Amino acid sequence: MNLTEIYLIALTIIFAVPWLVWRVFKTDYWAPLVVVQIVGGILLGPGVLGAVFPDYYAFVFKPDVIVALNGVAWWAVMLFVFVAGIELDLSAAWKHRGETGLTAGLALGMPLLAGTAAAVLILQFPGWRGPNGAYWQALLGIGMACAVTALPILVLLMEKLGILREQLGQRILRYASLDDIAIWGVLALILLDWERIGRQAVFLVGFILAAAAIRWVMARLSESDRWPVGLIWLAVCGFAGDWSGLHYMVGAFLAGVVLDAKWFGHEAMDRFRNIVLLTIMPVFFLSTGLRTQWEGGGLAVFGVAALLLAAAVGGKLLGVHIAGRLLGWSRTEAWLIGWLLQTKALIMIIFSNILLDKAIITPTTFTALLLMAVGSTMLTKPFASPLIAKLGERVKAEA
Numbered sequence: 001m002n003l004t005e006i007y008l009i010a011l012t013i014i015f016a017v018p019w020l021v022w023r024v025f026k027t028d029y030w031a032p033l034v035v036v037q038i039v040g041g042i043l044l045g046p047g048v049l050g051a052v053f054p055d056y057y058a059f060v061f062k063p064d065v066i067v068a069l070n071g072v073a074w075w076a077v078m079l080f081v082f083v084a085g086i087e088l089d090l091s092a093a094w095k096h097r098g099e100t101g102l103t104a105g106l107a108l109g110m111p112l113l114a115g116t117a118a119a120v121l122i123l124q125f126p127g128w129r130g131p132n133g134a135y136w137q138a139l140l141g142i143g144m145a146c147a148v149t150a151l152p153i154l155v156l157l158m159e160k161l162g163i164l165r166e167q168l169g170q171r172i173l174r175y176a177s178l179d180d181i182a183i184w185g186v187l188a189l190i191l192l193d194w195e196r197i198g199r200q201a202v203f204l205v206g207f208i209l210a211a212a213a214i215r216w217v218m219a220r221l222s223e224s225d226r227w228p229v230g231l232i233w234l235a236v237c238g239f240a241g242d243w244s245g246l247h248y249m250v251g252a253f254l255a256g257v258v259l260d261a262k263w264f265g266h267e268a269m270d271r272f273r274n275i276v277l278l279t280i281m282p283v284f285f286l287s288t289g290l291r292t293q294w295e296g297g298g299l300a301v302f303g304v305a306a307l308l309l310a311a312a313v314g315g316k317l318l319g320v321h322i323a324g325r326l327l328g329w330s331r332t333e334a335w336l337i338g339w340l341l342q343t344k345a346l347i348m349i350i351f352s353n354i355l356l357d358k359a360i361i362t363p364t365t366f367t368a369l370l371l372m373a374v375g376s377t378m379l380t381k382p383f384a385s386p387l388i389a390k391l392g393e394r395v396k397a398e399a
Helices: 001-023 033-043 056-058 063-087 090-096 097-122 134-145 150-163 167-190 194-220 224-243 247-259 266-279 281-289 296-325 331-340 347-357 363-398
Strands: none
Touching: 001 033, 001 056, 001 063, 001 224, 001 281, 033 281, 033 363, 063 150, 063 224, 063 247, 063 266, 063 281, 063 347, 090 097, 090 167, 090 363, 097 134, 097 167, 097 296, 134 167, 134 296, 134 347, 134 363, 150 167, 150 347, 150 363, 167 247, 167 347, 194 224, 224 247, 247 347, 266 281, 296 331, 296 363, 331 363, 347 363
């Protein structure tokens, strides 16, 4: 077979296997399609499929095919991060800055501390810190990975649970939005390269000037012209971010943050995000799975993943409960918010991919973080659904 035919076989596997598992086994309650696709990427990677069927794996996922798939994956994740940046609405967070700042700070800070404490233990052993990573970078990177909330997945989940447009749903979005900004800010700090500090300064100054210009242009374009101009802006910012030594995904996120969702239309943004998730993000999930490794030993990877999961889940719940006590929430409300903010898949995976690209963490650490992200996200809906029902019953009783 020629390269094109093998590439199309790989695409067929990437799209068909997770969808069939999701549909046949009806996993949506505990594992939405996006989670099944991430798990599918892990299973199709070298650590599972490659180990069980090495000849088959070598035939389908040969280096030329992986290069072609990676090109699609890069653009897929840039589009996804771009949309996530556009959808951030910081005006509502500023309007309720006291409550939002307190809750977001505790919801991010407590799992960050717990994750950093876990990282101190993990990094005592060889094989977990990357060759180009300073100790503080790996420590802060692992800690922040435990604190991440994936805003786009949270939106999809709350939409399915029927609370996205309600007051509670909008509050939770404010907390997650503020944390999203903090996550990318910390990532920029971790990636600060003193050898490229001049380039990074040029990038930041140039970006501020270019952002003012693109906002002026976008406000005067028709809606049909804003999409192609937005994609050009995305590509330019991705290139500039990578050239400066940060990362092309940092550039992609910043490209979206400075644009307003109203310029594109909220319904159009929802459709575009869903199209990206359906059509090309599965390729990114597969490329992520291809990077999983079990060099530290399967049991060690699972043990570290369990430790990180406990730090991430426990820290997030503790932080939200402290906020709830200070703000006078009910225990049910605090539990619900704490569990909904556990959605880590995608943004944490993107975050960890960047750390791996920069060799701050090893592939083994990346695998443990990936397992933690999947586990945290899978726990969200089973715990949140009964709490929503309980909260609804209490509201009806009080009415």
